[in-house]
Amino acid sequence: MKKVLFLLAVVSPIVMADDINKGRELAFDRSRGNCLACHMMEGGEMPGNVAPPLIAMKTRFPERSVLREQVWDATIRNPESVMPPYGRHGVLTEEEIDQVVDFVHSL
């Protein structure tokens, strides 16, 4: 048990960083998340200006689950949203959504 906890403590920050990197890739990739089409995000080039810049996310979304819901289906909060329902329409897998959310939450 001790050993497992120790392993987790060492391994999980690495996994996290890896997820964040994958999330960044997905968010920037034009044929996947393509969040930059609409949102300014640090490190992303040629952003659109359709939607609010994604900055200071932990301050504005202390609850990760609220952020995840926005990405999974933006029409839950705003039925007229133009943001694609990445989860509901299967644009990204559940795992990929978690990676994107981890990345966005780190901004």
Added chain:
Amino acid sequence: MFVRFLPVLFMILSSASMADVEADREAFRAFYAKRFSSIPVEAHVDGVYALDEAKRAQWLEMEEFPPYEFSVDDGEALYDEPFTDGSGYGDCFADGGAVKHLYPRFEGGEVVTMEVAVNQCRVQHGMESLAYDSEEMMQLTSYIAYASRDQLIDIKVPEDALPAYERGKQFYYSRRGQLNFSCSHCHMQIVGSQLRAEVLSASYGHVTHWPTYRLKWQEVGSLHRRFAECNGQVGAEALPLQSQPYRELEYFLTAIARGLLLNGPASRK
């Protein structure tokens, strides 16, 4: 008694429905007038170049040597070439083809666009119809657009065309594709803003300038080709050119653009 009132009732009903088309037109004008208060609504016939000055400057440069010019010239030659039975397009279209302001029209229970009318004319006179994406069709419609320049869109939506108009309108407002967009989401709700580097143009004025030479296509292409591209962009099924839904969509967009200046063919990036 009732029968005697029927014509009156019919008139009231039909004028109410006509008023709906007119109300839609007013609503579109008012929407864009309010969204872009410094731009006259008529200016949207130039699409994105009405909204972005830097892009407009580049575009005006491109227009100095209009890339659709050959298409217009070749189209004029084709237009004047007699059919095998000795007749020609002049037997179908008045005023040397300056008729685009009257299309699409509702005839025989369907929406007849310019392209469909060209083929109807050919078939009537024993010729084969042209493929809607053929070079010849683009040349002929380029010439017709050019001959029709500066006319004002003048189509009417008769009573029996209202269901087609309504279906076109519904298409415009329906979300589709994996990315879940309607036309109105991009060309109304977020009109004028940028998707990456692409500025989104107003739908009012979308139909005035076709066919259009696009740098991206490296050739002249039709309005329905652009519809298909906008559908494809959001992961929705791109429908065949001149399919019923696209014709009805064009009918709706043209009806709400009544009174706008025709300025085709155009060039776009």
